[in-house]
Amino acid sequence: MPPKPHSNSKRPPRWPDHLQYLSEPRYHSSVPSAVRAIICPHSAGHAQPPVHAHKPPVAIQFISDPSHPAHGQFGLFATKKMPPRTLILDYIGEVHCDDRPDSDYDLSLFRTGTPDHVSVGVDAQHAGNEARFINDYRGVKAKPNALFQERRTEGGELRMSVWSGSEAIKKGDELLVSYGKSWWRARHVEDHGLDGRHVQEHSK
Numbered sequence: 001m002p003p004k005p006h007s008n009s010k011r012p013p014r015w016p017d018h019l020q021y022l023s024e025p026r027y028h029s030s031v032p033s034a035v036r037a038i039i040c041p042h043s044a045g046h047a048q049p050p051v052h053a054h055k056p057p058v059a060i061q062f063i064s065d066p067s068h069p070a071h072g073q074f075g076l077f078a079t080k081k082m083p084p085r086t087l088i089l090d091y092i093g094e095v096h097c098d099d100r101p102d103s104d105y106d107l108s109l110f111r112t113g114t115p116d117h118v119s120v121g122v123d124a125q126h127a128g129n130e131a132r133f134i135n136d137y138r139g140v141k142a143k144p145n146a147l148f149q150e151r152r153t154e155g156g157e158l159r160m161s162v163w164s165g166s167e168a169i170k171k172g173d174e175l176l177v178s179y180g181k182s183w184w185r186a187r188h189v190e191d192h193g194l195d196g197r198h199v200q201e202h203s204k
């Protein structure tokens, strides 16, 4: 029998048992068909066939360094040198249009204009891929080395992706993005790490 879509079979090393591994986005029932048609203009409302991309050059690692602000959690690390401005991997999760105020793994994909103002997110809290383990640079490094930026796949599907920044990323480096000031403000740690240390602000 062919493998079921979104199966856990390709889960990477150290993927936690309580999370579902997704290699393709999953669409939640809150996504209206008109919005789905913007995200996947060529799919006529059906799921895209899986894109068997190469394994991304990343590894999930437990953070054992007590000076790291996400100590005791996981982070995502480069397994190869990455040139500047290179696609690293897509941020895969559940594409949704409902509110997910309690998720720390929910990224904004896009917003429709007036009059509807539908906000589309990608939530990897319970199901996603390696990208859900990317930490924020604050308290770790002086600036991010990666960024989130949307792209269209070869099949035309809109995705949020992780790209290297203006400098190459060395093998073994932790991938670090900026979640943005508003992300931290919403969690009441504005301008401070979660452990209360002052960290340099870099993002908008």
Ligand SMILES: C[S@@+](CC[C@H](N)C(=O)[O-])C[C@H]1O[C@@H](n2cnc3c(N)ncnc32)[C@H](O)[C@@H]1O
Residues within 6 Å of the ligand: 069, 070, 073, 074, 075, 104, 105, 132, 133, 134, 135, 136, 137, 138, 139, 140, 193, 194, 195
């Ligand atoms: C998208 S997750 C990143 C992966 C997470 N470390 C894990 O193991 O699931 C976001 C969470 O990671 C932690 N985190 C990420 N960057 C951080 C930072 N710079 N300082 C403190 N905590 C951070 C926070 O707990 C935050 O809610």
